[in-house]
Amino acid sequence: MSDRAGTPATPEDLIDVEALVRAYYEKHPDASVPEQRVVFGTSGHRGSAFDTAFNDDHIAAITQAIVEYRRGQGTTGPLFIGADTHALSEPAQTTALEVLVANGIDVLVDEYDDFVPTPAVSHAIIKYNKEHPGEPQADGIVVTPSHNPPRDGGFKYNPPHGGPADSDATSWIANRANDLIANGLREVNRAEPSGVATYDFRGNYVDDLKHIIDVDAIRRAGIRIGADPLGGASAHYWALIGETYGLDLTVVNPLIDPQWGFMTLDWDGKIRMDPSSPSAMASVLKHKDDFAVLTGNDADADRHGIVTPDGGLMNPNHYLAVAIDYLYAHRPDWRADAAVGKTLVSSSVIDRVADSLGRRLWEVPVGFKWFVPGLVDGSVAFGGEESAGASFLRLDGTAWTTDKDGILLALLASEITAVTGKSPSQLYRGLTERFGDPVYQRVDAAASKEQKAKLGKLDGDAITADELAGEKITAKLSKAPGNDAAIGGLKVVTENAWFAARPSGTEDVYKIYAESFLGEDHLRQVQSEAKSIVDAAIA
Structure with missing residues (x-):
């Protein structure tokens, strides 16, 4: 732990945004240097332009590789693209659009030129493909390094199932991208992006929430909700959620700042938008007594943080256990044999909750991609990771998103409070009385x-x-x-x-x-x- 953990960022902690964007265009990777190659982890390629690890060349090559991959897979429908609030996300999206347009891809960007959360892209892909059966399938790209520091950039590909690409896909894309870079990008097509079609990511996502969350129960209970986007892509989504459903919802801090100068420092003294970290959430926690439920999201809103007046910031494992215990008892139209999905580094209290519900536990390696098949066919109704990422099925048991959805899990905390009359932290204490306190x-x-x-x-x-x-x-x-x-x-x-x-x-x-x-x-x-x-x- 840094001795500055949880303290406000100072000017010395902030990135030079102009210098970072210049480095994005001016630095050129050498594919023979391991640290400068395209590498897909569990959530796409990430790195900083300062380190020649996330630059224009990388994104042009990755996008061209995605074009070739999707063509090889027979994916010829539209491609949805969205970006978060990191400084490198906008130039990276511009690079990607140049390559997509030059290759004749029907690409859709946000109608309002707004930031787009990861779950909104996943939702858009699934919605389109469901509404266009038998037609060419859609896929997507999300430009985000998730909760990583402001100096970083990230780039993810989501195939037609709407979730993170599997290892076979990402390995092929990374290898092809590195070959393109090594060959001087001579096989990369680029053109000025003009006439690009648009899509209302925000409106479609928010309007559909009534089919997965009991928003009427939240409104009737008058739950006072605070939502802090932590300077991320969910800011305007939360405002529209409150307005659309008549909720007592306050966006605690709507500020968008690519330096994230308003943040408190994470455990290691870095600015990191992790809503599950007490250090990163220190400024949010000051408001815990002002709301029945207070939530946080990271930059692309695929992670959630849950704060209650009686418990403070909940451990992600604790909240996952509460969410599972509640959902499987309050979603009668889910399949009776639908399993509980968790990554194998998540708490064993989830195992005990699943057993008490008479549900099969589906334990998979780290990475949300493993939950995708089960969420698609309804055989897994909930998939969660210890790192505060999860998603679950609609009320009717069909797929909502096949990527992590921090907005959804945050809003669920209000439904749980409204329906049970208890906070998620109170409910977790009840679980420990039944199953032990790990x-x-x-x-x-x-x-x-x-x-x-x-x-x-x-x-x-x-x-x-x-x-x-x-x-x-x-x-x-x-x-x-x-x-x-x-x-x-x-x-x-x-x-x-x-x-x-x-x-x-x-x-x-x-x-x-x-x-x-x-x-x-x-x-x-x-x-x-x-x-x-x-x-x-x-x-």
Whole structure:
């Protein structure tokens, strides 16, 4: 933790926006330098123009690669594109439009030249394809690095299913983009973007919310709601939600600032728009007593933060458990066999909630893309990640978004409060009385690139230990139980605890996620032994 965590940003913390945009155009990547290559993580390509990791050349090459990929997949319908409030998002969207138009793609941009949240793009894709069966399918691009610092840019591709592209797609796109850069972009088509069609992302998304959230219950209960977009793309969406449905809703801070000078610093002293971080949300928390429900979103609104007067900022795992317990009891038209989806580093309290509901648990690797098939066919009604990202089905059991939707999860907190008469934090305390009160933490441990590579390919059988923190090990997993997909690391489980270890994609560390139902001291023991177990396996 930085000693400045949770304190207001100072002028010295702010980026030079003009210099950042200049670097976007003036710096040119060398495809032979690993740090300058196109690399798709769990949520697209990210980097900073200052580091020659997110520049005009990258975006032109990625977009051309997407054009070629979608053509190869037979995707010939319109392409929806939206961008968040990061300084690099607007120039990156302009670059992408130049390439899309030059390649003859029917592209749709926001009707009001507004910022567009990730869930609004996913919603648009699904809505279009549902309304045009048998016709060429639509797909989309979201220009966002999510909650990353202001110096970063990000670029994501969403195929016709509306969710994040899978590894096969992103690997192909990244490899082709790097080849294009190495070849001097000679095969990239560009033209002045003119006559581009528009789409009302905001109006279509907001008008459809009544088919997934009980907005009437919220209005009748008179719930006083505060929504802080944290300077992100959801700002105008929240204003329209309140107006459309007659809710007592205040946009706490509608300011859009590409420097994010109004933010408090995150745990490491950086500006980061993470609504699940107490440090990043410190200024929001000052208003916790002013509203029955106070929420935050990140820059592209795919993450949520829930603040209650009695509990402050909720741990994301705690809120996911409450949301699951509530939804499966209040959505009678969902399939009776629809599973509960969670990533394997999410809290085991969710396992216990799912069991109490008589629902199958569908545990998948890290990355929201794994939930897409289940959300599309209704076999998974809710998919959630410990990093405060989730989505769920409409009231009728059909797909809403197949990407994370922070606006939806934030608005659900008001429905829960209105219908139950209790805050989500009060409801979580009730869950702990039934299922136990786990403690959870993620820490980092040093590892070389070679060790990270070994961890990413580790087989559970390579672990020789049979006990963890005094308990018998019941599972050693290198594949997710829900879909048998490789987890890119390891998970070890006992009756009352577990840990998972995964290599970082950006730093020379591996991440240890751990949880115990036996208290803080036991968690520390789990973490210590986890490090010893993993270090021995990757030595």
